[in-house]
Amino acid sequence: MRREIPILIAIVVGFVYVIQFFVPHAPFDKFQNWGNDWIQIIAGFAIILGVLNLLKVSLEKVYKKSKGWGYAVIIIIGFLIMTGAGLFFSGGKNYQNPGTPFYYIFFNIYFPLNATMFAILAFFVASASYRAFRARNKEATLLLLAAIFLMLGRTPLGDYLSAGLPTGWQLKNISDWIMDFPQTAGQRAIMIGIALGIISTSLRVITGLERTFVGGE
Amino acid sequence: MNNRKISLVILISAIWLTLCSQILLAQEAAPPTGTKFDYHWFDTNRLNVFITLAIVFSAILWFIARAKKGKSLFIRRIAGLDAIEEAVGRATEMGKSVLYIPGIHDMNDIQTVASMIILGNVAKTIARYDIPLIVPIRQPFVVPVAEEAVRQGYLSAGRPDAFMKDNIRFISDEQFAYAAAVNGIMLRERPAANLLLGSFYAESLLLAETGASTGAIQVAGTANIHQLPFFVVACDYTLIGEELFAASAYLSREPKLLGSLKGSDLAKALIVLAIIIGTILETIGVKWFTKLFVVQ
Numbered sequence: 143m144r145r146e147i148p149i150l151i152a153i154v155v156g157f158v159y160v161i162q163f164f165v166p167h168a169p170f171d172k173f174q175n176w177g178n179d180w181i182q183i184i185a186g187f188a189i190i191l192g193v194l195n196l197l198k199v200s201l202e203k204v205y206k207k208s209k210g211w212g213y214a215v216i217i218i219i220g221f222l223i224m225t226g227a228g229l230f231f232s233g234g235k236n237y238q239n240p241g242t243p244f245y246y247i248f249f250n251i252y253f254p255l256n257a258t259m260f261a262i263l264a265f266f267v268a269s270a271s272y273r274a275f276r277a278r279n280k281e282a283t284l285l286l287l288a289a290i291f292l293m294l295g296r297t298p299l300g301d302y303l304s305a306g307l308p309t310g311w312q313l314k315n316i317s318d319w320i321m322d323f324p325q326t327a328g329q330r331a332i333m334i335g336i337a338l339g340i341i342s343t344s345l346r347v348i349t350g351l352e353r354t355f356v357g358g359e
Numbered sequence: 360m361n362n363r364k365i366s367l368v369i370l371i372s373a374i375w376l377t378l379c380s381q382i383l384l385a386q387e388a389a390p391p392t393g394t395k396f397d398y399h400w401f402d403t404n405r406l407n408v409f410i411t412l413a414i415v416f417s418a419i420l421w422f423i424a425r426a427k428k429g430k431s432l433f434i435r436r437i438a439g440l441d442a443i444e445e446a447v448g449r450a451t452e453m454g455k456s457v458l459y460i461p462g463i464h465d466m467n468d469i470q471t472v473a474s475m476i477i478l479g480n481v482a483k484t485i486a487r488y489d490i491p492l493i494v495p496i497r498q499p500f501v502v503p504v505a506e507e508a509v510r511q512g513y514l515s516a517g518r519p520d521a522f523m524k525d526n527i528r529f530i531s532d533e534q535f536a537y538a539a540a541v542n543g544i545m546l547r548e549r550p551a552a553n554l555l556l557g558s559f560y561a562e563s564l565l566l567a568e569t570g571a572s573t574g575a576i577q578v579a580g581t582a583n584i585h586q587l588p589f590f591v592v593a594c595d596y597t598l599i600g601e602e603l604f605a606a607s608a609y610l611s612r613e614p615k616l617l618g619s620l621k622g623s624d625l626a627k628a629l630i631v632l633a634i635i636i637g638t639i640l641e642t643i644g645v646k647w648f649t650k651l652f653v654v655q
Contacts, residue, residue, distance in 0.1 A: 160412075163405065163408075164401055164402055164405055164408075164409055165400055165401060165402070166399060166402045167399060167400050181465075181467055184500065185465065185498075185499070185500055188498075188499040188500040188502075188503075189499045189532070190499075191499050191500075191502055191503065191529075192496075192498075192499025192502055192529035192532070193499070193529070195499075195502055195527075195528065195529040196528070196529045196530070196531075198525070199525050199528055202525065209547070210547050213543070255535075255536075255539075256533070256535045256536070259535035259536075259538055259539050259565070260535055260561065262565060263561065263564060263565060266564045266565060266568040266569075267564060269568060270564060270567075270568055270571075270589065270592045270593050271592070273571075273592060273593075274591075274592035329584055332584055332587070332599060332600040332601075333584065333600070334627065334630055335599075335600045335601035335627065336582045336584075336600040336601055336604075338415070338601060338623040338626050338627055338630075339473075339582070339600065339601035339602075339603065339604030339605065339623065340469050340582070340604065341412070341415055341416075341419075341623070341626075342419055342604060342619045342620065342622065342623040343469055343472065343473055343476075343604045343607075344469060345416060345419055345420075345619065346607075346616060346619050347472060351423070351615050351616065351619070352476060352607060352616065354475070354476040354479035354480065354508060354511070354607060354611075355472050355475040355476050355479070355504060355508060356504070356507060
């Protein structure tokens with residue numbers, strides 16, 4: 143029953159969702175909202191599972207003094223400080239208001255750290271581009287050429303360099319052409335494949351053929 | 360499922376639907392206002408979607424039935440999926456772990472479901488080679504599903520003792536905190552292979568580039584088109600879009616699942632045919648055919 147019940151839920155909910163798309167009549171028109179509410183409620187309970195898992199793994203690491211146990215100490219301290227600040231020192235329900243310790247930690251520690259991680263992306267884009275744009279073969283050379291036209295076409299430098307050319311040959315228009323035709327065509331082809339893949343996977347799940355995701359064979 | 364189980368499923372579904380209907384119909388005493396379709400049992404504006412879906416469903420079910428009868432089905436080689444075995448082999452030779460990143464979305468994203476299916480198959484392969492499998496997770500809801508998929512993989516391989524529950528780790532539900540932690544795992548534990556399969560967003564390149572810098576063999580796959588270029592440049596193999604959804608059938612080689620792949624292929628051929636016919640008709644000024652495909 144441990145596997146049959148989740149499969150049963152997947153089958154019933156899957157078919158109900160398909161039906162509700164075509165039947166704008168009660169009760170089916172209510173199912174989407176119901177489903178979304180249930181997801182929110184279950185996810186609320188699931189966060190406890192996640193936090194317990196994180197704490198258990200971190201505490202075990204510290205207890206056994208495993209490799210990198212110092213990081214686990216930081217996780218535990220961070221967890222305790224943030225939870226303590228939110229629950230006990232930030233005015234209960236108003237914990238998100240400006241001036242509370244929770245707000246202070248969020249905007250002065252968490253927020254800059256988050257922004258830093260996102261900013262690192264710029265450097266990774268540069269290093270990945272350098273590797274990708276080396277003209278090693280025909281495909282890589284095409285990629286390089288397309289990238290050059292696009293990057294120049296999307297900057298004032300491109301306008302400046304190609305200002306004297308006929309309109310159709312200006313870098314801005316070449317980059318627009320690349321985006322509107324080859325790029326869009328390729329993207330749509332991938333999207334059609336994805337849509338069919340989603341239909342096929344969904345059908346396997348809601349007919350019970352696919353059971354690996356609940357631990358079945 | 361056998362016939363008895365299917366009957367049970369249908370019976371319980373019917374009871375459940377009837378109960379829900381009764382409850383909701385009781386609540387619907389006052390007639391709602393809204394579109395003219397409020398009281399219709401079928402939205403005729405979506406008839407074209409219904410017919411298309413019925414054709415695709417029928418094609419898939421027909422190929423599944425053929426596969427069940429034992430007809431052999433040819434499936435093209437997918438290099439990215441073959442590379443998973445290669446990556447696991449390399450990790451075994453080096454005596455290092457394999458890092459499996461199932462994306463950052465929850466279980467209500469079909470990509471995460473597809474990723475969990477692949478995880479089960481990957482775990483089965485890894486269990487045979489006796490190397491650690493680390494699965495960092497962003498969404499708490501995915502944790503029990505991943506645990507179950509990996510546990511079953513180890514069980515199928517006859518190595519339930521090698522299953523390490525603590526290697527399926529909840530990290531954080533914050534996107535960049537998760538990315539930072541996974542990067543940390545890559546740099547500290549130096550897995551020999553990184554498998555990034557699922558739904559990814561801005562963290563895709565952060566993860567893939569860090570993985571590339573550690574020298575790990577990387578196989579990535581996502582149906583998020585905007586992240587595909589990042590994976591293509593930073594990973595050794597990339598499963599593009601539908602290949603992610605084909606993975607479970609391809610890896611398990613189970614005829615029923617392969618049948619569903621062939622059904623999708625037939626549907627794709629029909630779509631290509633419709634595109635060609637539509638292009639020709641539009642070019643000569645005939646509009647009715649393309650209007651058949653307008654979705655409201």
